[in-house]
Amino acid sequence: MPTSLFAPLNRASPRAAALLSRELTIRCTESISEHEQFGSLRQHRNPTRVNSVYVAHPWVAEGARRVRFGLYGVLPPDWSRSLEWVQLAEELGFDSVWLADHPIVHGRDCWTYLAALATGTRRIRLGSLVSCVYYRPPVLLARIVADVDMISNGRIVLGLGIGDVAREFAQLGLAYPPVRERQAALGDCLQVLPRLLGGEEVTLSGAHVRIDSAAIRPGPSQEPRVPILVAGGGEKVTLRQVAQYADASNFGAGDVIGSAWTLDDVRRKYLVLRGYCEAVSRPYDSVLRTYFGGVVEFGESVQTREEYVRTVAGEYLVLHGDPKGCCGALPCAS
Numbered sequence: 001m002p003t004s005l006f007a008p009l010n011r012a013s014p015r016a017a018a019l020l021s022r023e024l025t026i027r028c029t030e031s032i033s034e035h036e037q038f039g040s041l042r043q044h045r046n047p048t049r050v051n052s053v054y055v056a057h058p059w060v061a062e063g064a065r066r067v068r069f070g071l072y073g074v075l076p077p078d079w080s081r082s083l084e085w086v087q088l089a090e091e092l093g094f095d096s097v098w099l100a101d102h103p104i105v106h107g108r109d110c111w112t113y114l115a116a117l118a119t120g121t122r123r124i125r126l127g128s129l130v131s132c133v134y135y136r137p138p139v140l141l142a143r144i145v146a147d148v149d150m151i152s153n154g155r156i157v158l159g160l161g162i163g164d165v166a167r168e169f170a171q172l173g174l175a176y177p178p179v180r181e182r183q184a185a186l187g188d189c190l191q192v193l194p195r196l197l198g199g200e201e202v203t204l205s206g207a208h209v210r211i212d213s214a215a216i217r218p219g220p221s222q223e224p225r226v227p228i229l230v231a232g233g234g235e236k237v238t239l240r241q242v243a244q245y246a247d248a249s250n251f252g253a254g255d256v257i258g259s260a261w262t263l264d265d266v267r268r269k270y271l272v273l274r275g276y277c278e279a280v281s282r283p284y285d286s287v288l289r290t291y292f293g294g295v296v297e298f299g300e301s302v303q304t305r306e307e308y309v310r311t312v313a314g315e316y317l318v319l320h321g322d323p324k325g326c327c328g329a330l331p332c333a334s
Helices: 014-034 058-062 079-091 110-119 138-152 166-171 179-197 238-245 263-279 323-329
Strands: 004-008 068-072 096-099 125-128 156-161 202-205 210-214 228-231 248-252 288-292 295-298 305-311 314-321
Touching: 079 110, 096 110, 110 125, 110 138, 138 156, 138 179, 138 210, 156 179, 179 202, 179 228, 179 238, 228 238, 228 288, 238 248, 238 263, 263 288
Parallel strands: 004 068, 004 288, 004 295, 068 096, 096 125, 125 156, 156 228, 228 248, 248 288, 295 314
Antiparallel strands: 202 210, 305 314
């Protein structure tokens, strides 16, 4: 059973989102027993007895106890309204707020905004969904993440991905390699980022990342580490990378976010992830399974419907409607 849902709410107020959150909590909790073969993917065992390297991060471990909800979206252009929106989300009890790393498409640098939001909030987690590994060298990214984690007093999640907007790559003066090459670059970054954020001195001569004796000191304030989320649902490469390196997985109903269009898709991908975890002697429950929900508009007066929307980043399943209607249509809540 996924333990976190990230809902993109481009046209919804956090108060409306709170209503949806309550409805989804009921549906997700019911579905744990209703779909036992799905919920039984949990392994009730002590991670330290399997492999001490993969002890679950506290944020991950909390997900085994309750269903949580995070918000993702394009913040209002006015900074004061953006801050008020996130502060209200915190007040209403949302677990997290996530910003995309599209400095040109979205018109802002996500890490600058996350640092600013960290100064105006106290409890809510803040994360990138997701940072493109091509937009910043890994040592620079690790330095930025450590700084923002210190500013937030240990509330940052580093989400990573391969990038999916060819036009933005060109606008930033970057080549847009094929998917396999971008996946390999992500793999190189995953080899070094956890070590850099852990205070190690790192040297790597990889095909895509070359580092000579770099260390991030002072490091982040979060203990035992800054959790790393890897986005995508690729069953040959991405989910294997999750099992090897990440604290959390994220995919959803979109052709560039994992193509998890149905509940059967979600089930299949989690079974694949479980297999990769077993291959590296990792407890399955040390990975937080999160789902990117396609809710962009809802309210009591909105007609419930589904549609497929094509954006510059790909095709997505979009849900419109009242909270009760929307929650029943989400694959992770069916």
